[in-house]
Amino acid sequence: MSNVRGVLFDKDGTLFDFYRTWGPVTEAAALAVAQGDPARAEIILTGSGKDPETGRYRPGSPIASGSNQEIAQLWADLLGRHDEAGEIYRQMEGMFLDRQRQGAVPVLDLPAFFGRLRDRGLKLGVATMDSELGAVTALDRYEARACLDFICGFDTGHGVKPGGGMVQAFARQMGIAAADVTVVGDSPHDIEMARAGGAGRAIGVLTGVSPREALLDYGADIVIDSIADLEAIL
Numbered sequence: 001m002s003n004v005r006g007v008l009f010d011k012d013g014t015l016f017d018f019y020r021t022w023g024p025v026t027e028a029a030a031l032a033v034a035q036g037d038p039a040r041a042e043i044i045l046t047g048s049g050k051d052p053e054t055g056r057y058r059p060g061s062p063i064a065s066g067s068n069q070e071i072a073q074l075w076a077d078l079l080g081r082h083d084e085a086g087e088i089y090r091q092m093e094g095m096f097l098d099r100q101r102q103g104a105v106p107v108l109d110l111p112a113f114f115g116r117l118r119d120r121g122l123k124l125g126v127a128t129m130d131s132e133l134g135a136v137t138a139l140d141r142y143e144a145r146a147c148l149d150f151i152c153g154f155d156t157g158h159g160v161k162p163g164g165g166m167v168q169a170f171a172r173q174m175g176i177a178a179a180d181v182t183v184v185g186d187s188p189h190d191i192e193m194a195r196a197g198g199a200g201r202a203i204g205v206l207t208g209v210s211p212r213e214a215l216l217d218y219g220a221d222i223v224i225d226s227i228a229d230l231e232a233i234l
């Protein structure tokens with residue numbers, strides 16, 4: 001990977017451990033949206049991607065890699081409350097933002113990690129299907145925001161995954177070629193985004209929702225256990 005000049009990271013499942021960060025709050029949000037009814041909560045969780053046997057989220061499902069707006073609409077539909085998606089979204093978003101403030105669980109010491117990558121001359125960005133505010137909030141909490149050259153959410157204006165707009169915006173704003181961008185993510189959507197945006201490399205990690213085989217099937221160039229192994233392969 002001699003020509004890598006920029007690294008674009010997914011957030012949840014990549015910088016932050018997915019299940020340790022989101023498992024408890026997703027269950028709590030579903031229960032709140034289901035008005036405290038555990039059976040209905042389970043219906044909307046399984047209907048949006050939770051495997052009832054393993055408790056894991058299916059790769060590529062809305063709950064694993066959709067936006068909160070998508071999930072809110074789906075939960076509204078599953079509950080037969082089609083016109084209440086906006087209200088459900090606000091309820092969920094509030095709980096998720098609180099979680100970001102109180103304790104998204106990073107995979108490693110993010111400022112130290114980003115600092116070492118920057119010392120190598122790399123431009124660094126985050127591309128997430130969370131909101132831009134959600135991303136900034138989580139990164140601020142770990143004093144990692146200043147380490148990043150680019151932070152993009154689903155609502156920033158560069159499109160959504162698996163489209164390639166976030167990759168192209170990152171490359172454009174950094175003044176580098178998309179082919180010199182390496183994308184790092186835990187979901188098939190990240191790998192597809194890398195391809196759609198013309199990124200040079202797509203690296204999968206296993207701290208999120210997808211098994212190794214799924215990431216390789218979608219065309220990841222390499223799959224590593226976590227971002228802790230990234231420096232060794234760049």
Ligand SMILES: [Mg+2]
Nearest residue numbers: 010012013186
């Ligand atoms: Mg992810």
